[in-house]
Structures are given as structure tokens and as C-alpha cells.
Amino acid sequence: MSDARLADLSRRLPDLRLLVAAADLEHYGRDWTRRWTPAPLAIALPASIDEVQAILCWANEHDVAIVPSGGRTGLSGGAVAANGEVVLSLQRMNRVLDFDAVDRTLTVQPGIALHTVHEAARSHGLIYPVDFAARGSCSIGGNIATNAGGIRVIRYGNTREWIVGLQVVTGSGELIELNRGLIKNSSGYDFRQLLIGSEGTLGIVVEATLKLTDPPPPSQVMLLALPDMDALMQVFALFRARLALQAFEFFTDRALEHVLAHGAQRAIEGDYPYYVVTEFDAADEPAQDAALAAFEHALERGWVSDGVIAQSEAQATALWRLREGITESLAPRRPYKNDVSVRISAVPAFLHEMQALLAHEYPQVEVVWFGHIGDGNLHINVLRPEELAEEAFIAQCEHVTKLLAATLQRHGGSISAEHGIGLVKRAYLESTRSAAEIALMRGVRKVFDPNGILNPGKLFADG
Secondary structure: OOOHHHHHHHHHOOOOEEEOOHHHHHHHOOOOOOOOOOOOOEEEEOOOHHHHHHHHHHHHHHOOOEEEEOOOOOOOOOOOOOOOOEEEEOOOOOOEEEEEOOOOEEEEOOOOEHHHHHHHHHOOOOEOOOEOHHHHOOEHHHHHHHOOOEOOHHHHOOHHHHEEEEEEEEOOOOEEEEOOOOOOOOOOOOHHHHHOOOOOOOEEEEEEEEEOEOOOOOEEEEEEEEOOOHHHHHHHHHHHHHOOEEEEEEEEHHHHHHHHHOOOOOOOOOOOOEEEEEEEEOOOHHHHHHHHHHHHHHHHHOOOOEEEEOOOHHHHHHHHHHHHOHHHHHHHHOOEEEEEEOOHHHHHHHHHHHHHHHHHHOOOOEEEEEEEHHHOEEEEEEEOOOOOOHHHHHHHHHHHHHHHHHHHHHOOOEOEOOOOOOOOOHHHHHHOOOHHHHHHHHHHHHHHOOOOOEOOOOOOOOO
């Protein structure tokens, strides 16, 4: 190692996998944002908790910043290493450690993929219900760091509802055990919940105990075509009142165009401005009849223009692809993304104000939006026109995001629903959190990471 600091790390941990090749630095130094040029010092791939602790102790001694890294599927720049940091990738710590049949928990290492967790739970006749399209590449550690939500929040909630225990290495290198899998624990502060959603700024999750649950009853998937934006909330209210919803997702006609161009199959003929994919319990004939009656009621009221119910598992998968394939279909365009949320009751007013804002500020720019209407979370994707330079495009988007943040503040919303603040949204944190809250957050960070080596520059604008 030409760098004396890395040479010292190698001496301390001779079995540590340490990468310094240019291709590795580029690969591990970025996430899905693709807005920053990766420039890490090195990539460390520990295989044990002891190695993670030793790396943190070394980093404190040498004043080297650490960027924790999982699947790097984030959309806020939270895993970007652009200033000589060491990326601490947890991909080698990817095993299932334990299953407890009595407590119905699964203990895993942080680098395990969400899809692998799903398979492990199913092998025991249970499910881990947090789910989203990046399940094959995202990691549990990253899910915990951002309190990931996904497509079934309406039924099961976010990641934090399913974490019953954590082992975490703090910024000072200390290993702490949080909650120990307890259902009831009123013995002081719950640091477990504090670590969830902290974006790697307080500590590095090195082990997680996940709560599992029973599989849902048989379900049906329905695709609906809607005539206008107001119908979204009317159909949601109707279906939520009459059916046991597992998911309720919407997307626009522009989103559908991109997914179809990416290889998905059209399920409803004709063009409509809005679409909904919903999944609901359908264990028996009365439940199925209720779904049909709800659809017919919406059709009679003019809230729905057309629809289709999946008749097989393959067709259900095809309908879900129309929603889950959106992000992948847009990826080649490197969209500027906003991930926002408001209370469900505030969705109608916010949607109208947001749509007017986007139409006014992006008259010549394609905007693709979709979201989890049942939990108030909207994803806005702005696609750069070919003739517009990257810097000018980003500047325009940041101007609009500032206006959007102000709109969210008026509606009591959040600039980040489920992807974290990272680098992308740190300038807008004050639209979501008060000055007093941010001051407390800084104080907490100082306690867990006194030398400020964990993911500096993320979450807060000044480090």
C-alpha cells in the first residue's frame, strides 16, 4: 500500500479485504444518484464484527472518514464517497445467523439482500413483509439505515416496525446491543429506533433481528384506469372501506409509457391519465364479490374508466411489473428524483398544488410521478432534456425542489419519505425539521460519533 494509513490498516488486519483499484473505487464509491464523481481512498470489506470495530478504531486514530455501504441502491447520495473516504462495504457480511421459531424472529447480517431474507422467512412458513422493487439488490443494513418503506406500507408499515434487535458499532468503535429482541422494554431510551433511519451517521449496523409474521391470505391484484387525479383518493377511500388492502399504488400515463417501452405488456387498451395497481385479500368468494362490487361502484360513479383483475399468478406479476418497473425503466435517463410525503388526509390538496407547481416550473421538461397513495408517499422523477446541460438541469431542479419543500412545509409534509436525506436533500432538511430538532440531532450525532468520521456531509449541510 502506497498510503501509510492503509498500510497501517493492513498490518492491523492482515485478512481484511482492501480494494484500491480504480474500477473498484468507482463501483463502490457511488449509489444510484450518479451525480457525484466517486473518489474514495479505498474500499474495506470486513467479514466480521471485530473487523468493523477495528476499522472504526483505525479511522478515528488517522482521522479518516468512513462511508458505510450496503447495496448502494439509494437515491439520495447517502452512500457516495467523493472526498477521500474509506467505503466500508458490508456485502461479505451477508448470512442468516439464526431463526427462533418461538419468537418468530430471523437474525441476519447487514449485507444480506432483502430477497434472500424473504426466501429465508418463507422457508419457515413465515414472511418478512417489507418489500419493494429493489429487493434483489438492496441490503437489510441499507433498509434499516433509511427506514425503507415500499409497496406494502399500507398493510405492514415501514422497516422500523419489524426490527426487534440490533447490534451496532458506533462512530467510536464501541459495539452496543439494542433491545435484544424484546417485545416489551421500557428501560429507558430506545436507541434501536434512533439508529433506524439515521443513514449511517450514528453507527454501523452489524447484526439485525427481524420480526416475522404469518403469510397474508390469498390475494387478488387489480389494475384500474382512472379519468383524473381527483378519482385517486375517491377510489382509495372506497377500496379501503370495503376491502382488506395489502397495497394501493398509482402511476401516471407517462410512467406507463416508459415501462411499456422497457418491455412490459399493456394490460388495458386505450390511454388514461392515471392508473392504480391494488392488491387485496381474496381468500373466499365473499371477498372476491366485494372486490367486484367495489369496482362496479367506482365505474358507476365515473371514478374508474376501465380495469382488469389478474386471473393467475403470472398475470398478477405482469400487472405489478407496470408499477415496479418504473424506476428501472427511467434509470438510463438518470432522473432527478424527489421522494416526498404528506398525511393521507392532505394528499388531495397537496397533489393539486404540486401538479400546478410542476407544470409551471417544468413546461418543457418531462416529469414522471408515481407513488404509494395509501401512505401519502409520492415519487417525482424529472427527466433531463438532451439539449439541456447537466449543470443547468440540476440547478433548475434544485430551484424547483426548494419551492416544493416550501409547499410540503405548508402541508406538514416531509422532503424525504423513505430514501433518506443524504447529499441530495440536506439543504431542505429545515423544511421538515425545526431548528430545535436539528440542534438535538446534531447533539445526538456528536455523542455516537464524537470525531465525526461516519458519513460526514450527509444529512446536515455542513457535515
